[in-house]
Amino acid sequence: xxxxxxxxxxxxxxxxxxxxxLLVAWEVAWKGVALWRAGRNAHLVWFICLFIFNTLxxxxxxxxxxxxxxxxxx
Numbered sequence: 001x002x003x004x005x006x007x008x009x010x011x012x013x014x015x016x017x018x019x020x021x022l023l024v025a026w027e028v029a030w031k032g033v034a035l036w037r038a039g040r041n042a043h044l045v046w047f048i049c050l051f052i053f054n055t056l057x058x059x060x061x062x063x064x065x066x067x068x069x070x071x072x073x074x
Contacts, residue, residue: 026057034060037068 031050038047046063053059 023056027054030057030060030064034063034068037064041069043067 031054034050035047038044038050046067050060050063
């Protein structure tokens with residue numbers, strides 16, 4: 001009876017542990033694109049904030065779609 005909570009805890013983490021690599025891949029992909037754009041656009045403050053803060057892609061997505069300059073087609 002005393003070990004039931006340990007078993008339940010292990011089953012819970014065993015069933016959701018696969019989410020962590022997916023979240024890491026999501027964050028790395030968005031952060032990479034956002035850091036690349038911030039560097040090319042010489043946005044130093046954005047580059048530093050994007051580099052320091054891990055927000056599961058929220059801050060990089062905001063930067064990419066709201067503050068990043070889009071290249072004009074020739």
